[in-house]
Amino acid sequence: MNVVSDIMHSTISIDKNMLVSDAAFKMSKHNRGSILVTDQEKHVGIFTERDILRIVADNLKVAGSKISKHYTKNLITVDEKTTLNEASRILSNNNIRRLPVTRDNKIVGMVTANSIGKNLRFMTVGKMLSGSFAPSEAMSAQRF
Numbered sequence: 545m546n547v548v549s550d551i552m553h554s555t556i557s558i559d560k561n562m563l564v565s566d567a568a569f570k571m572s573k574h575n576r577g578s579i580l581v582t583d584q585e586k587h588v589g590i591f592t593e594r595d596i597l598r599i600v601a602d603n604l605k606v607a608g609s610k611i612s613k614h615y616t617k618n619l620i621t622v623d624e625k626t627t628l629n630e631a632s633r634i635l636s637n638n639n640i641r642r643l644p645v646t647r648d649n650k651i652v653g654m655v656t657a658n659s660i661g662k663n664l665r666f667m668t669v670g671k672m673l674s675g676s677f678a679p680s681e682a683m684s685a686q687r688f
Contacts, residue, residue, distance in 0.1 A: 548631050549624035551663050552645045552653030557582050558591070560612040564599060567591050567611050578642045580651065581615045587651050591615040592642065621646045624653070632660050 557580040558567050567579050571593075578592040595614050599606055621644045622631050631643055635657045645653040 546628045546663065547624065548622055548626050548628065548643070548645050548655045548660075549647075549653070551628070551659050552624070552655050553659070555580050555644065555651060555654045557587070558611065559583070560588060560610070560615065562611055564591075564596070564606050564609045564611055564614060568596060577656070578654070580619075580644065581611055587619060587644070589615040589617045589619050590642065590644070619644065621651065622655075623647070628660050628664055631655055632657070632664065635660070 556570055556574050556576055558570055560581045560583050571577065571579050578590050580587050581589040581591050591611050591614065595616070599609065599614055620634065620638055620640060622634060624645050624647045626634075626645075635641065635643060641657040643655050644651045645655055
C-alpha cells in the first residue's frame with residue numbers, strides 16, 4: 545500500500561509577521577508553491593501561490609504587506625500513514641492542492657495533488673502492464 549510518507553517532500557516555513565515579499569522570495573529560492581506559516585515556531589497556516597495571486601488580483605500593496613493578513617489559517621493535515629487514495633480524496637473534497645504530512649502531531653513533510661496524481665497514474669499503468677488492474681480501480685484512476 546502506498547502512503548503519503550513514500551512521496552512527501554521537505555517543507556519550508558516562515559513567521560507570520562514576515563513580509564509577503566519575503567515569503568515569495570523563499571518560495572522561489574526553494575522552488576516551492578507554498579510555505580508553512582509559523583507563530584512562535586508553531587505551525588498556524590499555509591501561504592501559497594494562490595494567496596499571492598489574490599493579493600495581486602485585488603490590487604493590494606505587496607510592499608510592506610505582512611503574511612499575517614493573507615495566509616490560510618485552517619491548516620488541513622494528514623498522518624504519514626495516510627494512503628495516496630485517501631489523501632487524494634481529502635485534497636479534492638477541500639479544494640486544495642497541498643497537504644502537510646504529520647508524524648506524532650508534528651509536520652514532517654508535504655504532499656501535493658500533482659505528486660499524488662503522478663504516483664497514482666504510475667501505479668495504475670504498472671498494474672495494467674502486469675495484468676493485475678481490476679475494473680473497480682478504473683474509477684479512481686480516471687480522476688487524474
